[in-house]
Every structure is written in structure tokens, then in C-alpha cells.
Amino acid sequence: MQIAVCLKLIPDMDVPEVVNAATGMLDEDFIINRMDPGSIAALEMALRFKNKYDAFLTVIMIAPEDADYYLKEVKALGAERVCRIWHENLEMTDTHGKALVLSSFLQEINPAVVFFGSCSGDTGNRQLPAFVAEMLDMPQVTGVAADIKYTGNHLIAFRRLEKGAREKIKVQIPAVISVDMESSGMPYASLNHYVEALAYQIEEIPLHELGIAEDEISSWNVRTRLVSITPPSPVPQAIFTPDSNLDPLDRIRAIVSGGLEQKKGMMIEGDAEKLAEEAFQFLKGKGFV
Numbered sequence: 528m529q530i531a532v533c534l535k536l537i538p539d540m541d542v543p544e545v546v547n548a549a550t551g552m553l554d555e556d557f558i559i560n561r562m563d564p565g566s567i568a569a570l571e572m573a574l575r576f577k578n579k580y581d582a583f584l585t586v587i588m589i590a591p592e593d594a595d596y597y598l599k600e601v602k603a604l605g606a607e608r609v610c611r612i613w614h615e616n617l618e619m620t621d622t623h624g625k626a627l628v629l630s631s632f633l634q635e636i637n638p639a640v641v642f643f644g645s646c647s648g649d650t651g652n653r654q655l656p657a658f659v660a661e662m663l664d665m666p667q668v669t670g671v672a673a674d675i676k677y678t679g680n681h682l683i684a685f686r687r688l689e690k691g692a693r694e695k696i697k698v699q700i701p702a703v704i705s706v707d708m709e710s711s712g713m714p715y716a717s718l719n720h721y722v723e724a725l726a727y728q729i730e731e732i733p734l735h736e737l738g739i740a741e742d743e744i745s746s747w748n749v750r751t752r753l754v755s756i757t758p759p760s761p762v763p764q765a766i767f768t769p770d771s772n773l774d775p776l777d778r779i780r781a782i783v784s785g786g787l788e789q790k791k792g793m794m795i796e797g798d799a800e801k802l803a804e805e806a807f808q809f810l811k812g813k814g815f816v
Contacts, residue, residue, distance in 0.1 A: 528582040528677075532573040532642040533629055533659075534566040536590055536597065562597055565644020567713055569706040572674060573642040574605060574714070580677050583607050585636055589617055589625055595729045603716035603724035610730035612737070616744045621751045624744040626658030631737040633663060639700045640682065645670060645707035653705075660703040667703040668696050675704060 539559045570586070577584040585608040586601050588594055594611055602609045612628055633641060641663075643656035653669075660667035672687035686694040687707055716724070734741060769781035795805045810816045 528580060529585065529636055529638040530573060530577060530582045530640045530642070531585045531587060531633060531636065531638040532566075532569050533655075534570060534586060534588045534597075534601070535563045535644070535647060536560040536588070536594055537563045537647065560593070560597075562713055563644055563647055565646050565706070567644075568708040569642040569644045569704075570601065570604070571714060572671075572704075572706050572708065573640075575674055576640065576642075576677070577605065582639075585638065586610070587612065587629065587632055589613065589628060592731075598729050599724045599727055600713065600716065600721070602727045602729075603720040604714055605716075605720070608730070609727070610732055612732045612734070614734050614741065614744070616741055620744045622652065622654045622658060623750050626655055626662055627743065628734070628737065628739060629655075630659050630662035631739055632732065633659070635737075637701070639702075640675075641665070641701070641703045643703065643705050645705040656703050656705045663701070663703070665701050665703050666698050667705065668698050669705040670707040671704050672707055 537560065539561045573584055576582060584606045586598065586606045588598060588611045590611050591613050598609045598611060612632060617624070617628065641659065643659070645656075646653050647655070656669070657667060659665075668682075668684045668686065670686045670688075671684045672693070673685040675685075676683040680700060682698050682700055682702055682704070684696045684698060684704065686696055688694050734744075767782070769778040771778075773781065793809070795802055797805075807816070
């Protein structure tokens with residue numbers, strides 16, 4: 528049985544974003560990529576499915592050569608085939624263009640199950656799995672929150688609903704599965720498998736082998752376009768204003784202190800009985816007793 532998982536790299540959200548003021552886009556010199564959490568969840572489910580049902584796993588990513596480092600990690604985890612598709616036009620293409628490329632590749636290998644992350648960590652539009660399913664004429668199950676089961680010609684999937692409810696779905700294969708599971712991070716491979724994967728040559732597939740012309744994914748043929756990215760506006764902070772009834776010197780002191788009042792203490796003197804009575808009255812006055 529052939530199965531496939533589509534992965535994606537996204538900018539690391541823990542690194543502060545730097546927007547180029549001239550272009551309104553993220554400055555690529557300050558972008559550090561990482562594997563999309565949704566892709567990691569889909570990869571984990573695909574690996575478990577592969578091991579349980581003895582499937583042949585193909586991993587595909589639309590990415591430049593820099594992604595080979597991450598793809599070799601995926602190879603070390605047990606994928607039989609790891610490949611990527613890249614062309615300079617893909618850098619500015621939209622979801623429809625990416626779906627066209629992925630569906631053309633998947634149509635050649637004819638997988639029984641295609642795994643996607645449910646939602647990308649950078650754009651969050653949830654469109655790509657649906658576009659690919661439509662182009663391949665496959666049914667799609669979204670929000671899958673548990674491992675799917677294979678029962679011959681069908682899959683049994685469990686969808687996450689609101690308030691903790693679960694929906695059991697029976698879907699005919701081939702099918703597209705959008706995984707909506709929490710992931711703790713990239714799985715770890717054994718040292719031997721990792722060393723072997725370092726020598727693995729990641730397969731790069733050119734567009735012409737997929738029967739796609741460069742014009743089909745060129746920037747002028749993009750249907751939806753990212754215009755710019757605007758950093759969030761700073762949240763207005765309340766400014767302390769001193770009481771106008773205070774003397775000028777007291778207003779200056781209040782401004783310098785930022786409106787903070789110094790803690791006041793109270794000295795009590797006397798015998799033990801008086802000290803106890805004063806302490807009791809103080810606590811009573813503050814509402815503690």
C-alpha cells in the first residue's frame with residue numbers, strides 16, 4: 528500500500544519577525560525555518576500507520592535545497608522515499624499553485640492515503656488539503672484527532688468536535704486526511720538511522736516531469752497574493768496624571784514616583800496587652816477579623 532505525507536517549513540515563531548520597511552514583507556535575512564507543527568503531527572500519524580499496516584511511505588515537500596537538512600531527519604525516521612519539488616516561481620505562488628504541483632505528483636504515485644497537517648502555522652488558512660483532495664477527486668476528512676484504522680477498502684477516522692466530542696467517520700480510500708493533533712516536536716531517530724540518512728540523496732523533482740509549465744505557477748498567474756505584512760500596533764498605555772489640587776512640589780514628586788505611594792508603617796508601643804489590643808483593632812478595621 529502506498530501512502531504519502533505532505534510537509535511544510537514555516538518561519539520559527541519564537542524568533543522576532545523583522546519586516547522590511549521598503550517591501551512590507553518579512554526580511555529573509557532574519558528568517559529561521561522550522562518544521563510546521565501540523566506537518567509534524569501528520570508525519571507522526573503517517574509513520575504509525577506505515578508501521579502498523581506495512582505501507583510504503585513517500586514524503587513530499589515544496590521547498591528549496593535548504594530543506595534537505597529537515598528531510599534527511601524524516602528519512603532517518605523510516606520513510607522509504609523522501610523528495611521535494613522546487614522552482615523559483617513556487618516562492619510567490621498561492622495555495623492553488625501549490626495544490627496543482629502536489630496533486631500532479633500524488634497522481635503519479637497513486638497513494639491510498641494522503642496525510643496533511645490540518646492548519647499551517649504561518650498562514651493558517653486550512654485550504655491546501657481541500658484543494659488537493661478536489662484536484663485528485665478524493666474524499667477528505669478534516670480535524671482527525673486520533674490514529675486512523677484501515678479496514679480493507681475503507682478508513683475509520685475520529686474527528687475532533689467542540690466541547691471534547693468525537694465524530695467517527697468511515698471513508699472510502701483513496702482519501703485525504705487532515706490531522707489535527709497536538710505534537711510535542713519532531714520525533715527522534717536512532718543514531719544509526721540518522722547517520723545513514725546523512726548520506727541519503729534527497730530527490731528533487733523538476734516541474735516538467737510533472738507536466739506543469741512554469742507559466743502556470745508564475746507570479747502574474749497567482750489568484751491570491753500576499754500584499755504586505757504589518758506589525759501589530761503598540762497597545763496604548765495609561766499615563767499617570769497627578770491630582771491638580773496638590774501643590775506644585777507634591778505634583779512633581781507624584782510624577783517622578785509614577786503615582787506609586789510608599790508603603791506606610793505604624794509603630795505601636797506599650798505593654799503586651801496594649802499591643803494585642805492595637806493589633807486586633809487594626810485587623811478589625813481592615814476587615815480581616
